[in-house]
Amino acid sequence: MNAAVLEGVNLPLQLKSVDAPSISDREALVKLHAAALNHRDLWIQKGQYAGLKFPIILGSDGAGVVVECADASWIGKDVVINPSLDWGERETAQQKSFRILGLPDNGTFAEFVKVPIQNLCEKPKHLSWTEAAALPLAGLTAYRALFSRAGLKPKEKVLITGIGGGVALFGLQFALAIGADVWVTSGSDDKIAKAIALGAKGGANYNDANWDSELKSVGFDVILDSAGGDGFLKLIELAAMGGRIVFVGATKGAPSSLPMTRVFWKQLSILGSTMGSPKDFSQMLDLVNAKRIVPIVSDVLSLSAAEQGLRKMDGAAQFGKIVLQII
Numbered sequence: 001m002n003a004a005v006l007e008g009v010n011l012p013l014q015l016k017s018v019d020a021p022s023i024s025d026r027e028a029l030v031k032l033h034a035a036a037l038n039h040r041d042l043w044i045q046k047g048q049y050a051g052l053k054f055p056i057i058l059g060s061d062g063a064g065v066v067v068e069c070a071d072a073s074w075i076g077k078d079v080v081i082n083p084s085l086d087w088g089e090r091e092t093a094q095q096k097s098f099r100i101l102g103l104p105d106n107g108t109f110a111e112f113v114k115v116p117i118q119n120l121c122e123k124p125k126h127l128s129w130t131e132a133a134a135l136p137l138a139g140l141t142a143y144r145a146l147f148s149r150a151g152l153k154p155k156e157k158v159l160i161t162g163i164g165g166g167v168a169l170f171g172l173q174f175a176l177a178i179g180a181d182v183w184v185t186s187g188s189d190d191k192i193a194k195a196i197a198l199g200a201k202g203g204a205n206y207n208d209a210n211w212d213s214e215l216k217s218v219g220f221d222v223i224l225d226s227a228g229g230d231g232f233l234k235l236i237e238l239a240a241m242g243g244r245i246v247f248v249g250a251t252k253g254a255p256s257s258l259p260m261t262r263v264f265w266k267q268l269s270i271l272g273s274t275m276g277s278p279k280d281f282s283q284m285l286d287l288v289n290a291k292r293i294v295p296i297v298s299d300v301l302s303l304s305a306a307e308q309g310l311r312k313m314d315g316a317a318q319f320g321k322i323v324l325q326i327i
Helices: 039-045 129-133 136-149 166-177 189-198 231-238 260-265 278-291 303-314
Strands: 002-006 014-017 027-036 061-069 078-081 112-116 120-122 157-160 181-186 202-205 220-225 239-247 269-272 297-302 321-325
Touching: 002 303, 014 303, 027 129, 039 303, 061 112, 061 129, 061 136, 120 278, 129 297, 129 321, 136 166, 136 220, 136 239, 136 269, 136 278, 157 166, 166 181, 166 189, 166 220, 166 278, 181 189, 189 202, 220 231, 231 239, 231 260, 297 303, 303 321
Parallel strands: 157 181, 157 220, 181 202, 220 239, 239 269, 297 321
Antiparallel strands: 002 014, 027 061, 027 112, 027 321, 061 078, 078 120
8 A cells, every 4th residue: 555654753754655454353444535634743753752663654634434344334434533542441531551543553644544443433424535534633632622621611702822723723613613702813814814704703913922912801711722831821811710721732832930829819720631532532523513513624635745744734834734635
């Protein structure tokens, strides 16, 4: 089969012919129609991820048709893959053996991928292959962060930072779908305008020195962040009394300080969130199906152009998911 293979740190993805995976009686073989890129793939390429091994087929997101499976009821079905492997029995947190498809297991930047049978889910019928492939990792991450962790409710006020990336955009779409009011931040006025066109109430450009002053009068019940850094301190000030700040990443590192008096006086909850459980994934698909949510796709590229997709992501040029059309 053809696959986009990473041979080492800071090396480009290369299209190669490799053996198709063989499966156990607990696994399924999926012939992929589409796969999507995530920042996780970029961080692995840069060597900024734990447990590196090479060569590796990257890719956590995929949608396709089951062609081999011990459970014959799955054969021939259109599926989307839950990339959250071996989560465990607890809803509160993943177990030690938890891992994400695409490292250490070979992922979806290939014509075929093997996954545990329990990680198969029926593809939402209203989505195309490229739209379905855009959904899993970022959709799951956003869903768990907003609902399982932060307990978002209709009519609450939400701030989503860094709009344009997959998790942030799904956060916007999911929050709007349940009737919450959403504001956004970005380093791009164009991306803020696009978010407003999708239904956001407003936004602020975090490259402006006093960007937070534009939002101080709102008082956010829930804030979804993936950057961290000293910008996190402004989020504490923007949160309403009793607000919840949930973060799913720290691309700008840790804040230089934490104003604990502000946190306890404002009765804030600061919540970490990573990926999600099978229950989260199922509930996320239920929301997508019920509200007919369609993932925002920025670019559709061929499998041979996977490296080009990573470079575009590295330049933060996308608004939505970058998807590889495999067949």
